[in-house]
Amino acid sequence: MKNVTDSFLSLGHGPSAGSFGFNTDILATNPINLSVVIGVLMFFGKGVLSDLLDNRKQRILNTIRNSEELRGGAVEQLDKARARLRKVEIEADQYRSNEYSAIERNKLDLINSIYTTLEQQENNNNATLHFEQQRAINQVQQWLFHQALQGALGTLNSSLNKELHLRTISVNIGILGAMKEIAN
Incomplete structure (x- = not known):
């Protein structure tokens, strides 16, 4: 602290009294220089710094607004995508349901067709069996008739x-x- 006081005194008094000169003692003059520089910077730089901070603040706010708008657009697109997904899921469920119904109908149609075919086959087999039985009965009757006729003759x-x-x-x-x- 004594150096600071001495530096002030050396400006006005000393061996070169009445003359103006620079004190080259850095430790003694630095706080003064710094206070002067800071004072000048605060006085003249206050507006520049304020403008820089305001510009920075505006850019940050603009970036936040843009981000909010983008987020809003993304949320809207997400909602639209979810709606399309629900619609596609509903259509897929309907398609699945329709296809399962078609498969069940085809299965029932096939079962009914097979049943009908088997029924027709059984009827054909029964008709053939009945025909063969009748033919055998007729043959036996003809043979018996022939035998009886031969016996009677x-x-x-x-x-x-x-x-x-x-x-x-x-x-x-x-x-x-x-x-x-009777005929007449």
Whole structure:
């Protein structure tokens, strides 16, 4: 502190009294120089610093506004994308439901078709079986009829005499005559 006081005194007094000179003692003169520089900077630089800070503040506010606008746009796009996603999910569910329904219908149609085909096949098999049974019955009847006829002819031929033969012809002629009268 003594140096600071001495530096003030050295300006006005000392070996070179009455003359103006620079004190080259840096430690003694630095606080004065600094206070003068700071004072000048505060006086003249206050407006510049204030303008710089105001400009910086405006840029930050503009950046925040732009960020808010971008965020708002992004939120709007996100909402639109979510709405489209819900719509696509609904359409996908409907498609899935329709396809499952179509698959079930096709499955039921196939089952019904197979059932109908099997029923027709069974009916055909039953008809064929019935036809074959009728044919077998007819063959057996024809064979039995043939056998009975052969037996009857054999019996007739062995027991038929002339008188029985004439009586049979008379009876048949009588039956034919009666049928003719009924027809007229």
